[in-house]
Amino acid sequence: MSRDRKGDRKSRDRRGGQKQKRALSQTAPTTEGRGDPRLLEVLKGAFGKLEMDPDRLTHAFHTYPAKMHPMLAGSLIRGFSKPGDAILDPFCGSGTVLVEAMICGRRSRGVDLNPLALRVAEVKTALRGKRSRDQFLETARRLAARSEERVRARVDARAPLKGEELRWYAPHVLKELAGLREEILELPDEDRRAFEMVFSSILMKVSKQRSDTDGRETERRIRKGLTTELFLRRARELEERWGKLSAACRKLDEVHRPRMVQGDARHLAKLMEGREKIDLIVTSPPYAGTYDYVDHHARRYPWLGLEPEPLEKGEIGARRALQGKAGIARWDRELGDALKAMRAVLVDDGQAVLLLGDGQIGDQRIEAERQVERLAPVAGLSVLAVASQGRRDYSGRRNRREHLIALRAAAR
Numbered sequence: 001m002s003r004d005r006k007g008d009r010k011s012r013d014r015r016g017g018q019k020q021k022r023a024l025s026q027t028a029p030t031t032e033g034r035g036d037p038r039l040l041e042v043l044k045g046a047f048g049k050l051e052m053d054p055d056r057l058t059h060a061f062h063t064y065p066a067k068m069h070p071m072l073a074g075s076l077i078r079g080f081s082k083p084g085d086a087i088l089d090p091f092c093g094s095g096t097v098l099v100e101a102m103i104c105g106r107r108s109r110g111v112d113l114n115p116l117a118l119r120v121a122e123v124k125t126a127l128r129g130k131r132s133r134d135q136f137l138e139t140a141r142r143l144a145a146r147s148e149e150r151v152r153a154r155v156d157a158r159a160p161l162k163g164e165e166l167r168w169y170a171p172h173v174l175k176e177l178a179g180l181r182e183e184i185l186e187l188p189d190e191d192r193r194a195f196e197m198v199f200s201s202i203l204m205k206v207s208k209q210r211s212d213t214d215g216r217e218t219e220r221r222i223r224k225g226l227t228t229e230l231f232l233r234r235a236r237e238l239e240e241r242w243g244k245l246s247a248a249c250r251k252l253d254e255v256h257r258p259r260m261v262q263g264d265a266r267h268l269a270k271l272m273e274g275r276e277k278i279d280l281i282v283t284s285p286p287y288a289g290t291y292d293y294v295d296h297h298a299r300r301y302p303w304l305g306l307e308p309e310p311l312e313k314g315e316i317g318a319r320r321a322l323q324g325k326a327g328i329a330r331w332d333r334e335l336g337d338a339l340k341a342m343r344a345v346l347v348d349d350g351q352a353v354l355l356l357g358d359g360q361i362g363d364q365r366i367e368a369e370r371q372v373e374r375l376a377p378v379a380g381l382s383v384l385a386v387a388s389q390g391r392r393d394y395s396g397r398r399n400r401r402e403h404l405i406a407l408r409a410a411a412r
């Protein structure tokens, strides 16, 4: 996948003995394409980055379903914009495009309806100098020491979970998590927000849920104290990743921190208050009928005090909402409205590049590039080039294709 969906699976690199992540689900390395030859070259070049290691800078700090491959994002940003340009990702998820825009010296904006997405993106785009990182590590050690002390002294703590949600954790894990959370909540705002994401990044590992996208129950042996160890390990990892991001940004004349807002990508002009026009959109909208982001992050919301309702109501492409013929018509409206909203914030002749895979609604395969070709003119966009690659379909149906689609905003 050009998104990091299967890249979260790790494979062992026999030469180095190190774990390496890679995009696993390509069916064939061939890329088909059509349209403007120069742009097609850029799109094919971006697909060509998929074999590269996605685990760089802050990118792999926190899992997120269907993350974009960072090298693909960086390649599109460099190929379609110049330094100082304003870039928007209206489905920014965990912030892959935003991190890459930062290190390419572009101004960027991110929008997503998932409150967790923005929190992950915030921590992944944080610029912390050496002293601030040292302090962060010091705080991490202090938190871990207090948590160990709580475990030893069997101090009680209340988890902010109710009913069914409690069954996802062994009792001693629940207590350890609740203790860690109490310690984190005592911290000043900036640190609290960062440590909450460290906490969030280990939740799935210590819960009984298999993974973000696999809601089945599994048994894990989590001994007392392991939760705290994982927490400290992950905090150290974040400090190291921040160091790499800072180093990458030091080479730039000017660093632009991304601006982010929680909201519906179908209402971009309102969200951006019409203040700024965008030169380039690089984004990966949901694939029709493939994911349910609300469900994938259900374990995390109550621990972090995040409200999933806006996403429950406004998530587009959600598997739970797209059923039968009505589902197909609904997805057409959802994607059509998102394209119109993109056009509304682009400068005339501005460009957008979508990474979009074929969808599945019931028995119906939705061919994404055909759908975009049909909807784009209605939205005031024209298709300039399309590059497509085959992807394995893990449900056993015929393989899907994933597309990079370059669009231009027609002058009004």
Ligand SMILES: C[S@@+](CC[C@H](N)C(=O)[O-])C[C@H]1O[C@@H](n2cnc3c(N)ncnc32)[C@H](O)[C@@H]1O
Binding pocket: 064, 065, 066, 067, 068, 069, 090, 091, 092, 093, 094, 095, 096, 097, 111, 112, 113, 114, 117, 263, 264, 265, 266, 283, 284, 285, 286, 287, 293, 314, 315, 316, 317
């Ligand atoms: C494929 S993911 C994007 C992943 C992102 N590129 C990354 O690298 O992490 C699609 C995103 O669309 C978001 N989304 C779904 N419906 C939305 C809507 N109506 N408005 C804004 N974001 C939405 C989901 O929360 C999810 O983060």
